[in-house]
Amino acid sequence: MGRHESPCGLPWEIIENHYGSLNFFKELFAAYERRVARIVQAQGIERDKITLSPVETRDLFDTWRMRELIDNRVRPLRNASHAHFRDNEVAELYDTKVSRIYHELSILKEEHLSVRDFPRELGGGREFARLFREVSTYYPERLSRVNELFERATNRLEELLPQFADGVIVLRSAYLFRDEMWPEDPQAGLVHFLDCMYPDQGAVHGFLVIARSFLKAGFLEQAAESARLGAAAGGKEAQARSSRGIEVRETISELDRIAARAQTELKALAEETA
DSSP states (O other), X not given: OOOOOOTTOHHHHHHHHHHHHHHHHHHHHHHHHHHHHHHHHHHTSOGGGOOOOHHHHHTTSOHHXXXXXXXXXXXXXXXXXXXHHTTSSSOOHHHHHHHHHHHHHHHHHHHHHHHHHHHHHHOOSXXXXXXXXXXXXXXXXXXXXXXXXXXXXXXXXXXHGGGGTTOHHHHHHHHHTHHHHSTTOHHHHHXXXXXXXXXXXXXXXXXXXHHHHHHHHTOHHHHHHHHHHHHHHTSHXXXXXXXXXXXXXXXXXXXXXXXHHHHHHHHHHHHHHO
């Protein structure tokens, strides 16, 4: 995810950096898993019985990518989380999880640097053998721990999303950057995000807030597109799941009207400039 201005302050900083950190870590974790799988295949034994050479251990991570993850994503996330949540007397679970993620990744980076630089600095030997045994054991443990912490932090963030529901810019930003926030399935990711933000009214209401905002601001193409996506998100399956079927249908009708109005105004603008 690219770096964007944070026009609505800390809520968007937290959300953007959370999903940016999560996706970045997923890439590193997937690369690690692929490298381990190749070693397992080469050695022809069970994963928990493989032995890694110092070179193989050194090459499990791209040190610069790990540093980029910590410096450009997780540290800004931790700072924004501290600034937003630490005014309260009671510790917020999300903030605690983010702090632990930063801590675990920082230790992992230092362990990796130790394996990479130790032989060059001290010539290996018995001390390096001891360090290597420790680090090769800690790697999978720390990675699994960070992976679990990200899952728990994401779950907690989703529980907190309703408190950001009044931030129209948060909603519009999530909509505009959905491809970066949920690269595997942007539409499904955004729908889930809005469902979490509006647990009573559902994602279709979130799309309505977004479409209204775009229309009011004169962003006609975005208004029409978000209205169409919102109407699709509130289809028959969503209505069947909702206890507010009539309200969902009314929201869809308004989304259809917004899409039609935006298209009409776009056509008029095109004719004026023709």
